[in-house]
Amino acid sequence: MNDQWRFIASSMPQWLEDCRPYAHNGSPAAYIPELAKAPKEALGITLLAADGSMINGGDSSFMFTMQSISKVFTLLLALIDNGEEAVFAKVGMEPTGDDFNSMLKLELVEPGIPFNPLINAGAIAVTSLIRGSSPAETTERILAFMRLMAGDDSIGYNETVSSSEAATAYRNRSLAYFLKDNNVLEAHTDVEQVLSVYFNHCAIEVNCRHLARMGLILANGGFDPLANRQLLPRRYVQIAKTFMLTCGMYNASGEFAIKAGIPAKSGVAGGILAVVPGQYGIGVVGPALDQRGNSIAGVRLLETMSVECDWSIF
Amino acid sequence: MNDQWRFIASSMPQWLEDCRPYAHNGSPAAYIPELAKAPKEALGITLLAADGSMINGGDSSFMFTMQSISKVFTLLLALIDNGEEAVFAKVGMEPTGDDFNSMLKLELVEPGIPFNPLINAGAIAVTSLIRGSSPAETTERILAFMRLMAGDDSIGYNETVSSSEAATAYRNRSLAYFLKDNNVLEAHTDVEQVLSVYFNHCAIEVNCRHLARMGLILANGGFDPLANRQLLPRRYVQIAKTFMLTCGMYNASGEFAIKAGIPAKSGVAGGILAVVPGQYGIGVVGPALDQRGNSIAGVRLLETMSVECDWSIF
Amino acid sequence: MNDQWRFIASSMPQWLEDCRPYAHNGSPAAYIPELAKAPKEALGITLLAADGSMINGGDSSFMFTMQSISKVFTLLLALIDNGEEAVFAKVGMEPTGDDFNSMLKLELVEPGIPFNPLINAGAIAVTSLIRGSSPAETTERILAFMRLMAGDDSIGYNETVSSSEAATAYRNRSLAYFLKDNNVLEAHTDVEQVLSVYFNHCAIEVNCRHLARMGLILANGGFDPLANRQLLPRRYVQIAKTFMLTCGMYNASGEFAIKAGIPAKSGVAGGILAVVPGQYGIGVVGPALDQRGNSIAGVRLLETMSVECDWSIF
Amino acid sequence: MNDQWRFIASSMPQWLEDCRPYAHNGSPAAYIPELAKAPKEALGITLLAADGSMINGGDSSFMFTMQSISKVFTLLLALIDNGEEAVFAKVGMEPTGDDFNSMLKLELVEPGIPFNPLINAGAIAVTSLIRGSSPAETTERILAFMRLMAGDDSIGYNETVSSSEAATAYRNRSLAYFLKDNNVLEAHTDVEQVLSVYFNHCAIEVNCRHLARMGLILANGGFDPLANRQLLPRRYVQIAKTFMLTCGMYNASGEFAIKAGIPAKSGVAGGILAVVPGQYGIGVVGPALDQRGNSIAGVRLLETMSVECDWSIF
Structure with missing residues (x-):
């Protein structure tokens, strides 16, 4: 467990508290009754490192559809x-x-x-x-x-x-x-x-821990460090992460690349899968969406963390 | 039978001969096998006047779908x-x-x-x-x-x-x-x-005579002079003819309005319904289409006739 | 002076009274200070017939730019x-x-x-x-x-x-x-x-009487009945009137064709030139515009008159 | 001098030979006479490392405008x-x-x-x-x-x-x-x-060496390793590199990100500035452009090198 990990673990409660209010300015997707019913102010996150260390914050067990x-x-x-x-x-x-x-x-x-x-x-x-x-x-x-x-x-x-x-x-x-x-x-x-x-x-249902695990495999070029085996061809993972960076956050992808600078993919149920290459898989959920369809508090949380931890790949 | 009618009747063979070759530059609609099989060089016309006089030219009995x-x-x-x-x-x-x-x-x-x-x-x-x-x-x-x-x-x-x-x-x-x-x-x-x-x-099948009859009723504000009764509210007929003039020939409607100046509606089987207000109903067919989807020889025929007979409503 | 003319002359005060309030829902063009200063509730009209008869209503002497x-x-x-x-x-x-x-x-x-x-x-x-x-x-x-x-x-x-x-x-x-x-x-x-x-x-300045005179010449195929001479080739006038019908009222041209059915051209200073083919030239002005850029009261006035007088060319 | 550097230096002649023929399928920008006169088959490259090591290949001294x-x-x-x-x-x-x-x-x-x-x-x-x-x-x-x-x-x-x-x-x-x-x-x-x-x-004129030097500073977060000083705020350099990745190659930026995966910016005179973060600045020139406006041989050269050297940041 390195310094950054400890910093993240200790800062997380504050980051969650700072970002949660942004949910007020958004709303859950309305076009499907099941999505509209989601708790607007939920905000959860899981970070998973290659050694299996995990940080869970907020509603990280909340189940939502991947969209x-x-x-x-x-x-x-x-x-x-x-x-x-x-x-x-x-x-x-x-x-x-x-x-x-x-x-x-x-x-x-x-x-x-x-x-x-x-x-x-x-x-x-x-x-x-x-x-x-x-x-x-x-x-x-x-x-x-x-x-x-x-x-x-x-x-x-x-x-x-x-x-x-x-x-x-x-x-x-x-x-x-x-x-x-x-x-x-x-x-x-x-x-x-x-x-x-x-x-x-x-409509596949997951929680933040699931997304973090998926993200960890992408962060490691298709290799699953927990199962200790290559699950995916590295080239395909590279392609996937490139698209996540250039197109993963709908038509706010460019802005997220400038502000957070890490591959990520959002869904209208409020989930975000993010990858810190070589380091972490991250799952985030926050059902209230901004006008582009991204989790409004989730985006804020990832941008905050990326700036604080200097994660941008650029 | 007035002078213009005699002029049209006597000129028709020449007009058909002049316009038929334009079909070489077009082709029948290809996306439906039945339409693609249409005889490319067919060209037919029927004019019908309020007294029941009729001029038929070329393939006026050819059956085609209205589209x-x-x-x-x-x-x-x-x-x-x-x-x-x-x-x-x-x-x-x-x-x-x-x-x-x-x-x-x-x-x-x-x-x-x-x-x-x-x-x-x-x-x-x-x-x-x-x-x-x-x-x-x-x-x-x-x-x-x-x-x-x-x-x-x-x-x-x-x-x-x-x-x-x-x-x-x-x-x-x-x-x-x-x-x-x-x-x-x-x-x-x-x-x-x-x-x-x-x-x-x-897919309703008609020939030029059918279209001419339909057009005659539109030309007379919804009144059928042959059956001697009002079939349609005059206001609705006015609406229909206005749309035919502004939008009836796909995105060549403006050009047809400038060149022929009469309400008309085309279909991709090569038919054209045209109306000389107060005077004639006209049915035309010519399956070879131009790039906009209008009968290439049929458009030429109507433009020729309109200029020769001074039919433009403008 | 025929019946329709008398009907128009006697109805005009009522029509103006009925249409003037529509100006409340519009505003003069704002992008040029001179236009923005125009009196919002002005409404004027001139009708001119081939025999020189003229009906003036409201602010028909108000000068405005043709735009x-x-x-x-x-x-x-x-x-x-x-x-x-x-x-x-x-x-x-x-x-x-x-x-x-x-x-x-x-x-x-x-x-x-x-x-x-x-x-x-x-x-x-x-x-x-x-x-x-x-x-x-x-x-x-x-x-x-x-x-x-x-x-x-x-x-x-x-x-x-x-x-x-x-x-x-x-x-x-x-x-x-x-x-x-x-x-x-x-x-x-x-x-x-x-x-x-x-x-x-x-920026050429005219009033309703000017527009009515111009419209009268278009209504008569380029022949000026007052000066008793052909001013314009009839074909070019036909072209102009066709465009007025299909494109003259910005992207409300189709609607005006359905509702009034006469060639007309509007300007953002609130003027409208209209033509009743073979009969009248009309000039209208009303500086308050609708969202499409047409005189809101002027359009209403022309539509009312066209319906009452059965002017539609269709 | 590490292994990769030696590999690049020794492979460069072959890479240039392999990529140069792609110029046949493109042409210099035609809209400015000066650009149209550029030698179609020119292809040059400079790589510059933080220790000042430099690899020059082909027409690396050719002067061109940055565009x-x-x-x-x-x-x-x-x-x-x-x-x-x-x-x-x-x-x-x-x-x-x-x-x-x-x-x-x-x-x-x-x-x-x-x-x-x-x-x-x-x-x-x-x-x-x-x-x-x-x-x-x-x-x-x-x-x-x-x-x-x-x-x-x-x-x-x-x-x-x-x-x-x-x-x-x-x-x-x-x-x-x-x-x-x-x-x-x-x-x-x-x-x-x-x-x-x-x-x-x-219209600023440079050669590949100039671009490589500029790129090296971007590769090092705004620090100039040769002059040993920080020339630019690191955050602004991050922003610049992010835009280069998402938008730098006109509307082939996404494809270049998938195939080469490094920040780059092209110009219609045939130049490309590329950055291997933390490692190299690269300048490339090849005046023959593809349909998107990028140097056709230059893009090929960078994609080849990126694959061979595993440069993608993803």
Whole structure:
């Protein structure tokens, strides 16, 4: 246990107290009843180091759905299933500057593939590449991958949230059919089946400790220091972390890169997965969102910690 | 029979001969096999006057699907069913300058309703307003309306074309789900049911004589001079003709208004319904399309006739 | 003097009283001090018939700058100077659905020429085509043309307004340089010189009677019934009236076509030039504008009159 | 001299030989005669380490204008002159996904400030913030800063290139006036004066050695290891490197981050400034550009080296 670790552990209560009030200025995602019910002022964090040391703060046991955070892992699984070339034939590598559910660039910019795998359009395209003979099997493969990454076989998805999204996600349906029209979703791909897998993996339930464990593996280039084995090809982890830095926080990604400077991915349930390369995996949750869709207190907490601990990779 | 009528009748063979070669520079719509099979060089026209006089030229008996031309009549039926206020709560009155299947303005311009009833998004919204307890019943009501307007009870829709569109119209599905997300399609509206009605009415089969008859009624403010009765409220006919002039020829509407200056509506099967107010109804067909989706020879024919006969309403 | 004329004359006081309160919901253009000073509740109208009969109502003697109304006449002059082909090589024929000062379509749609001559970009391009060896000479030619059309040699432009625009019209400058970059403004064209002519013709001062006289000539296909001579080629007048109908009221043109159905062109000083084809020229002024930039009471007045008198050309 | 350094030194001839042919698929920027004259197949590189060791390859002495590379340093100077808060009131932190000279987001996204300081609009805004009582003085301050960073007092700007840009840069003028209209350029700011400074700093001439020296200082957090002093606040250097990673390679920045993973900034004269944090400064030149405006062979060379040397920061 080094000095920085002790500093973090001792400062955490104060940081949580300082950041929690920011939740007043945001609100939980309203479009799914289950998400809207989340406790607005919850704020939790887990840091996990390679030696297994863990700092938990606040509501770190609070369970929430991964939502967009799952996109990092479906990208990894699609890369494992298909390789880089096949994946990047269907999705680009560029940040967009547009909202996460925007269709503008699909219509305006040739060749009409999603700009990156972390916007909704890109994540739906990526989901379509994950192997499985049925939506149930594909969902099961994703769950198995999440369990492996989180080191917890009890992880599952919240069927109420998944069904609720399936019943109302008209914008995602619109995106998916646009992708079908642009041949990003291929002829043999059934739009509703892809969407059902997509809603399932967005509804996978975790807590901060799970995210911290997943983040630790990314922080170590795919190597799980606790299980002492390489879980993922290092190159794919590098790709995932690059996208997290350039596109992980919706269209506030650039700002988060300037202010915190570490790879991170947020979800509309208020979770944030963050990585301090070579050091820590971090899981954060705070259901009240800012206008961009990021946890308002969670972002503040990570920015504070990054500045205090000098984590920026730049 | 007046001088202009005789002039038209005697000039028609030459006009057809002059305009037919333009078809070389276009091609039939390719996205539906049935449409792609259309004879590229076909060109037909029917003019119908209030006294029942008719001039037929070229392939005027050629049967084709109405496609977007049907949007004029679904607008009329939606107005009859709901009144102006309810219809224009769901669709605007402005030309867009964008492609007929564009989604840009739905995303960019508040309040996110389609700009007008003649682009695809607007026509889908309008279709959702036509009464009927089931897609079959709504389709039947539209068919009955078309038969009344065309004065031919044998009119039906081409199930092969309708099914073919239903199987592949991903862009229209994408539009419809976007409308659902924007609450233009209401909570109780089933997207697939609306689309099935939409594909059915686009697939209604007519020939130039049918269109000329429909156009004659529009030319006379909703009064059918052959049946000697008012079929439609004059105000709704006025609305329909205004939209035909400002938005009827996709994003070449402005150019057609400058060059021909008469209300017209085209469809991607190559048909054009045109109206010389107070005088004639006109049906034209020529399956080879220009880049905007209008019959390339048909547009040329109407522009030629309008200039020669001084038809512009301006 | 026919029945309609008597009806209009007798109804006018009531119509003005009914429409004047709409001014409360709008405001004069604020970006030029001179315009902002305009009396918000002013409302004036002149109707002029071919026999010289005139109805004046309200503030019909109020002097105001033409602003965008001048675009109709610079288009006519550019057509006279260059012919249709040369003009339409630099400007399109399509309504845009975008704001009058938008640059979106210049960037997004090939070949990057303005969509029509009545949006700012198009009007600047048109102004560059009007002959003259210097901005002063071109301005003088435009003034001479306006005087001829209005039948009043005293017409001039307001130098305070023109200078004020010249000093602050950054958006128009931005548009003009974009046009220069796209080669719409040609190599030999000096942007500042074109803009100075543009600001001058926008600042030409008229009252409702002037506009009514100009409109009467357009209503009669370029023939001046009071001077008993053809002032303009009928074809060019037809073109101008077509654009007025499809694009004359900014991005409320479609709505005005549906509700009033007559060619009209508005300006941000609150003026509207309207044409009842074959019958009347109309000038209206009401400085309070709606969100689209049209005179809020003036639009209401014209819509009321058109409905009451059944003026729609459709 | 460590193993990696020896590996780079010995591999460089082969890497240059492998990458040079990519120039065939690109061309020098054509819009300025001086740039178009550049030798298409030139390819040069300099690596500089903190101990002063240097590897030069190919045309490393070739002089070229910095163009967009200068934007990194004007950002640094603007931060020094004004602090973070003032700078980020005028320019955002987000990648755009649009072309470097695009105006779309300025029109579409409130509050209408440029998305980041490395697109043209943002760099013009940043230039307006650099102190100086005249364009000449501001230019001189920028030059002095570049000389300090490059350790070479002989650095100057190419007046032919600057004048050539000043004479033809209509799109940049259009951008600048748009910024003026949006109050990003303030009331007291003269557009032409800002542009003259902008064209001057884009025309500053350097070679690969200069860029490598500048890059070395960025690689060391603003500390110049050769002069043994802190030249820049570490925080500002962090900001600059973050923008280089997220936005430095135009709208191929995301792809370069995935493939090379190091902060870099390109210019249309073919230069690239790259930074291997904590290790090297790198200057590259290759005038033939790809479609995004980046040196086609230079990008290839950096990607090759980054993969071979495992430089990605992710």
